[in-house]
Amino acid sequence: MNAKLQSTDMVESSADKISRQSQLLSAQLQSIRERLYEPESAKTLKTYTSREVATLLGIAESTLRQMSLDGESAIPDRQDNGRRIYTLSQINQLREHLAHKRPAEALEFLPRRRPGDKLQVIAVANFKGGSAKTTTTVHLAHYLAIHGLRVLAIDLDPQASLSAMFGYQPEFDVDENETIYAAIRYDDARRPIREVIRQTYFDGIDLVPANLELMEYEHETPQAIAEGYGRGNEIFFRRLATVIGEVGADYDVVLIDAPPQLGYLTLGALCAATALMITIHPAMIDVASMNQFLAMMSDLMRVIEERGGVLSHDFIRYVITRHNPNDGPQVNIVTLLRSLFKDDVLAPAVVETTAIASAGLEKKSLYEMSRGSVGRDTLNRALDSVDAVNHEILNHIKQVWGR
Template sequence: MTEEAAISDKELDPNSTRGKIARFSSLLSQQIKNNWQQNYPPESRKHLRSFSSSEVSDLIGIAPATLRQMSLDNEGPQPARSDGNRRMYTLDQINELRSFLAEKRPGQSLQFDPRRRKDDGMQIVAISNFKGGCAKTTTALHLAQFLALQGLRVLAIDLDTQASLTEMLGVQPVLEVGDNETVFGVLRYDDERRPLPEVIRPTYFAGLDLVPGQSELQYFDYETPAAIISNKYVGDEYFIRRLATALRSVEDRYDVVVIDAPPQLSYLTLNAVFAATGLIIPVQSAMIDVASMNQFLYMMDEMLEQMAHFGAPVDHEFMRFLLTRHIPHDVPQVNIAAMLRSLFGESVLTAAVVETTAITNAGLENKTLYELEKGSVGRDTYNRAIESVNAANTEIFQEILKVWGRS
């Protein structure tokens, strides 16, 4: 701490606004640390549940009887047995089964092993919008896990200073993400800049890696205006190209990158939009959310015009709107959804993610729908929720496959 800072802190009036904020921040930070250490001690980490034979059959696309016979014939990985003597597979074993079947049935190899081939470009999907509460992070999280469940190699990048995606993927930002361990360390303009692979960490979810977020991400927005004025950073080092440039260093490791962009039009958001090959804009079918999205689109249009003017044009393989937190029997929401579909046509995904207590209850356990054990929520509630999430994610997956020339 500098002498000036020490004097400033010493003279800080505890009853002033700044004094109260400093005290509240310190108290809350300590309580969050205590809660995390109590609920998730170092020896207790998040683990992904195992999957039943019926779930595996659905994921891989083979009949349950075929899967059972493979187990009896000792073909492929051998599952564990549950207390009820049911066959249970880990996600690693499911991916082993995919590889086994792709080799055994070469004519169906793309069905069993959908990972990108040599000439397929790595897909970068940015999830972005202004409005808080539009399920942006929930969308990014479920999409990343869904794609990993399909057998793809996925990298999730958390660009939000709130770092909710990071926490949901089993990393506590306050305790476990140090300085220079986010994408800020990769994008910064000084000698402490790091290669992207150095800040990537594996998660408990097989096939899904993470670049975590935390509050230091804000520094990129503080430093970028001075970098722009300096005219030192051009070409691939230009402020808008820095994330795209970094991602080229991991093209051989991943099939898809999912970016959870900040809830504002920041320099980080612009980096995400520029790097992306696909853009998903989640929006709740309420007029206040649609009005906010309109501002997002208007400001984005102006920024893209400026970027093109300075030699950094942006185009995407696909851009889609996703209706989230949708209540199918709410007449105003239905009308707004119909309005968006009439205005934007096929740019609105057919599936809408329904408003459901299943996602809320899963979040209370620091889990997603894909991680919930059966029986954690009511069967009908869970089925409605997972069907809507799967339908939306399947549409996005199909967009990726189209880019790869598979449909």
């Protein structure tokens, strides 16, 4: 009898079991990351060939070569075979040099916002898993930075997938009070947003990382409202916009990877945003889920407007993701969405491809993949697809700036 009771007492509880498995997985993820990013366990960005740089800058490769010979602006390194290679930081130095040297073409070389141009805050949202929300955010961030813009990426999702894409494992690399929660919390531990912004390995992109402490904001906000944090910039749906405003002069675009639910954090993102990107996987169950998301979002937006919030977005666009153009039902759904939402659906779509899946396994975007990592044709098709989507978004940003 006693032996039977003892064995019952030693049975692992569900909470203990899940906690143990979480710790085991975390340790393995940390080990994998250290192997991938030796010796400093940090991500680094690839370099660019002269041909790639010339294409990005819109100049002849011979012009770039002559600039290098003349010692103009950034001086590239040389590989053993004599080829010149540039870092993204050097490319941005070249942009600034050419913009100064050719003022009539300055906006082509350096398309950053000018005095009077409105900071663009783009929230990427959907509460259906698998809609490629984080993948869309990270590819857009990388694309904008490669084209010379200054980007702040804010990970608002407690699952911290965006942070992981930038090389931060939330339970190891993001300590307590080091997320956006630190800047919008309601107590005396609140910190300026500048103190939680991190530079990344990707020149031109800064990051506010995430971890599970973001859930504290969801738990504390109802009590804060009850205690009187319900006026002016202190009200929950204005807090994110207020802290972004503190650093707005440092950036051209702020990207917010919103959490996959309509909580207080997402409502703050909707209010802070000047534009919304809603990702859609064109499958019937995903579209039905998105319909519920839109209905709930519109109801909550009306509640915010009744409380004095102003929700005016420069553009709202739907992004078709993981699209298989050879799948008949998917094609029918895309056709339906375009007939209903017209130009609000981006004309290009992100195709479903093993290249994006392979990049995701390595915590990379397509812009970081080496040519030998996946098939050349596969990578090129994937890049063409993602480039087309991001190019259209950049054009929307430029239109807001009157370009």
